[in-house]
Amino acid sequence: xxxxxxxxxxxxxEGQEVNITCSHNNIATNDYITWYQQFPSQGPRxxxxxxxxxxTNEVASLFIPxxxxxxxxxxxxVSLSDTAVYYCLVEEGILTGGGNKLTFGTGTQLKVEL
Amino acid sequence: xxxxxQSPRHKVTETGTPVTLRCHQTExxxxxYWYRQDPGHGLRLIHYSYGVxxxxxxxxxxxxxxxxxxxxxxLLTLESATSSQTSVYFCAISRDFEEPQHFGxxxxxxxx
Numbered sequence: 001x002x003x004x005x006x007x008x009x010x011x012x013x014e015g016q017e018v019n020i021t022c023s024h025n026n027i028a029t030n031d032y033i034t035w036y037q038q039f040p041s042q043g044p045r046x047x048x049x050x051x052x053x054x055x056t057n058e059v060a061s062l063f064i065p066x067x068x069x070x071x072x073x074x075x076x077x078v079s080l081s082d083t084a085v086y087y088c089l090v091e092e093g094i095l096t097g098g099g100n101k102l103t104f105g106t107g108t109q110l111k112v113e114l
Numbered sequence: 115x116x117x118x119x120q121s122p123r124h125k126v127t128e129t130g131t132p133v134t135l136r137c138h139q140t141e142x143x144x145x146x147y148w149y150r151q152d153p154g155h156g157l158r159l160i161h162y163s164y165g166v167x168x169x170x171x172x173x174x175x176x177x178x179x180x181x182x183x184x185x186x187x188x189l190l191t192l193e194s195a196t197s198s199q200t201s202v203y204f205c206a207i208s209r210d211f212e213e214p215q216h217f218g219x220x221x222x223x224x225x226x
Contacts, residue, residue, distance in 0.1 A: 034215075043206070100211050102147075104149075
């Protein structure tokens with residue numbers, strides 16, 4: 001089972017780029033890394049997913065180095081509404097049934113100020 | 115938002131009583147998950163299902179059982195609730211494993 005580590009908290013200001021890193025050992029070649037955002041009293045919400053190099057969508061980028069021992073979520077030009085807890089998730093296993101493992105990081109509280 | 119409904123949303127009960135939480139989906143997704151969320155621990159997987167009557171244990175499955183008799187419903191049962199099971203419980207669904215998960219709004223369970 002992969003062990004994931006994230007910084008507990010980060011502070012930023014509006015308009016800045018924020019990079020949150022998740023460290024994960026024992027990750028296999030085809031294991032996916034997914035990032036979620038969570039606001040208070042709500043369930044987590046999907047942000048981005050990938051398993052190698054770089055993925056970009058309309059809200060974020062995900063960088064995964066060749067050794068895959070970490071991944072970095074990049075949020076361009078954050079705003080106050082990006083204040084939330086961010087979780088990385090490593091999904092290990094096969095697609096067709098049981099025996100799969102999922103490990104969430106403990107989350108990073110991002111606080112964005114004016 | 116994905117069609118996921120958790121019930122009840124809040125529950126207070128006593129130690130030793132049985133508790134069942136329900137997750138209902140309208141998306142026809144194959145995978146369903148139950149997580150618990152506690153301060154300092156993030157989200158931890160309790161059980162998941164990969165089809166009707168097909169379930170598997172997660173990281174923290176002791177004291178919990180699940181059932182999935184039809185695609186849309188996934189039940190989590192605490193046979194004899196303990197105070198250590200006080201937590202916020204989230205249900206999630208995904209089209210397949212390693213597909214993005216969509217979460218419900220959570221059930222806040224307090225066991226006195």
